[in-house]
Amino acid sequence: MKRFLVxxxxxxxxxxxxxxxxxxxxYADRQLDDPKQxxxxxxxxxxxxxxxxxxxxxxxSNAPMAGDMRSQVRERIAAGETPExxxxxxxxxxxxxxxxxxxxxxxxxxxxxxxxxxxxLAALWLARGRFRKxxxxx
Amino acid sequence: MSxxxxxxxxxxxxxxxxxVATGLIMPKDNIIESKMVGKPMPAFALPAAVEQRPGLSSAxxxxxxxxxxxxFASWCVPCIxxxxxxxALQQAGVEINAxxxxxxxxxxxxxxxxxxxxxxxxxxxxxxxxxxxxxxxGVPETFVIDGDGIIVHQHxxxxxxxxxxxxxxLLEDAx
Numbered sequence: 038m039k040r041f042l043v044x045x046x047x048x049x050x051x052x053x054x055x056x057x058x059x060x061x062x063x064y065a066d067r068q069l070d071d072p073k074q075x076x077x078x079x080x081x082x083x084x085x086x087x088x089x090x091x092x093x094x095x096x097x098s099n100a101p102m103a104g105d106m107r108s109q110v111r112e113r114i115a116a117g118e119t120p121e122x123x124x125x126x127x128x129x130x131x132x133x134x135x136x137x138x139x140x141x142x143x144x145x146x147x148x149x150x151x152x153x154x155x156x157x158l159a160a161l162w163l164a165r166g167r168f169r170k171x172x173x174x175x
Numbered sequence: 176m177s178x179x180x181x182x183x184x185x186x187x188x189x190x191x192x193x194x195v196a197t198g199l200i201m202p203k204d205n206i207i208e209s210k211m212v213g214k215p216m217p218a219f220a221l222p223a224a225v226e227q228r229p230g231l232s233s234a235x236x237x238x239x240x241x242x243x244x245x246x247f248a249s250w251c252v253p254c255i256x257x258x259x260x261x262x263a264l265q266q267a268g269v270e271i272n273a274x275x276x277x278x279x280x281x282x283x284x285x286x287x288x289x290x291x292x293x294x295x296x297x298x299x300x301x302x303x304x305x306x307x308x309x310x311x312x313g314v315p316e317t318f319v320i321d322g323d324g325i326i327v328h329q330h331x332x333x334x335x336x337x338x339x340x341x342x343x344x345l346l347e348d349a350x
Contacts, residue, residue, distance in 0.1 A: 059277045059278065059279065059301055062301075062302035062303070062304075063302070088207060088312035088313070089312070089313065091205060101277055102303055102312070102313075105277075105302050105303035105304070105306075105307065106303075106307065108302060109302075109304065109307055127307075128210075129210060130209060130210055130211055130307065130308070130309070130310035131207055131209070131210060131310055131312070132207070132208075132210050134207060135207075
């Protein structure tokens with residue numbers, strides 16, 4: 038029984054030890070003192086993609102790398118950079134991929150903006166025929 | 176005309192089905208390449224990770240000789256797998272510098288004692304700051320850098336036996 042318990046405990050401790058043992062970067066989970074800057078940093082973090090857990094924003098992710106990115110965002114904004122400068126700095130390194138707010142005027146990302154409009158127009162056009170028919174039936 | 180239109184929803188469904196099916200059959204490509212390839216090394220200076228080797232700064236990478244920059248960590252299993260390949264590259268005369276990602280001096284020293292130390296310099300990057308500067312998104316990663324400090328190539332993941340020849344060729348081309 039004792040052995041089983043030890044094994045059970047080991048099962049739960051091993052995954053914790055499997056990742057980096059270092060504490061998070063200084064501003065990974067600590068807010069900036071200036072509430073305006075913190076709000077700007079927070080808004081930007083919601084729009085930056087985590088590199089490790091790729092369908093989450095860095096604001097949502099617990100990955101150590103996401104914490105390091107949050108800390109970088111906060112430190113840069115505290116140093117006076119605008120959110121767009123910080124976003125640009127990351128895009129320069131990782132491409133548009135890293136931002137959840139892709140540019141409209143880019144060869145790869147413009148369909149993301151145009152496709153919903155085209156689909157909506159197509160839906161209206163399809164629906165138009167239906168409405169006309171019901172009128173005729175009356 | 177309207178007869179043809181009858182088929183439109185089916186065609187649309189076909190396209191939708193094909194998109195979903197390819198997403199299921201082909202695994203998602205999760206590799207994010209650095210956009211820093213072809214650009215100069217960003218300026219940085221990292222303190223020494225262990226006593227036996229000096230720290231690493233960007234000035235160390237512009238000394239006229241092509242080098243490899245390996246990003247590793249003691250907590251990273253593929254880094255163990257690539258250790259013999261790095262030692263082979265070092266024995267072939269390649270200068271390898273390293274950045275230890277989110278690691279403690281004791282753990283790095285244990286890792287090097289156990290799996291070998293092919294590095295000339297090791298800088299410690301405890302908050303991934305330089306890793307983010309490089310556009311790197313994980314460990315292990317290896318950058319080929321020419322003598323002027325321009326990043327020539329990024330190798331993502333562990334270096335396998337079959338990658339050694341290509342890396343040496345890239346280093347020779349960069350020289």
